Amino acid sequence: MEQAAITPTVGVAADVFSPGHIGELTRIVPFEMVDEVLAETRTVQQRVRLVPSRVTVYLLLAGALFAELGYRQVFDRLCAGLAGLPPNRPSGSALRQARQRLGTAPLKALFDLVRGGLPGSRADGRRVPAAVEPG
Numbered sequence: 001m002e003q004a005a006i007t008p009t010v011g012v013a014a015d016v017f018s019p020g021h022i023g024e025l026t027r028i029v030p031f032e033m034v035d036e037v038l039a040e041t042r043t044v045q046q047r048v049r050l051v052p053s054r055v056t057v058y059l060l061l062a063g064a065l066f067a068e069l070g071y072r073q074v075f076d077r078l079c080a081g082l083a084g085l086p087p088n089r090p091s092g093s094a095l096r097q098a099r100q101r102l103g104t105a106p107l108k109a110l111f112d113l114v115r116g117g118l119p120g121s122r123a124d125g126r127r128v129p130a131a132v133e134p135g
Contacts, residue, residue, distance in 0.1 A: 025061055033113060034058070034106075041105040050090045051098035057106060060099065071095035 034057050038044045045053045055078075063074045072092050079089075090098075 025058055029058075029061065029110065029114065034110065037106050037109045037113060041109050043102055043106050045101075049098070050088060050094055053098075053102055053106070056095075056098040056102045057110065059095065060102075060107060071099075 034054050038053050043053055058078060059074060062078055066074050070092060075095060
């Protein structure tokens with residue numbers, strides 16, 4: 001008997017500014033980094049929630065990129081690339097509560113982690129501006 005493989009087709013955003021391309025955040029801030037910060041700050045959700053802590057972090061990061069949009073619209077952009085896998089759409093109130101539950105500690109720790117890995121940073125935490133070559 002012959003065997004067949006079924007492979008899913010995944011659609012991707014047309015360009016950097018297309019809905020669904022917000023997944024690029026995971027290249028800059030990978031899941032492992034977010035999970036590390038959540039564990040370090042003890043802000044991993046204790047029970048199954050509609051909006052887990054990791055999703056809330058990415059929602060807040062994306063919210064900074066799309067400051068003119070509300071939480072629900074930002075959430076829609078985060079999920080736009082999940083064609084065929086529509087998630088439950090939380091209410092604006094649920095997203096606000098998720099943000100409040102998370103607090104500020106994980107984002108501060110994430111900022112420190114990302115900032116510490118940038119070229120030009122020093123051990124004392126102060127940034128040294130890169131020299132700009134005259135054009």
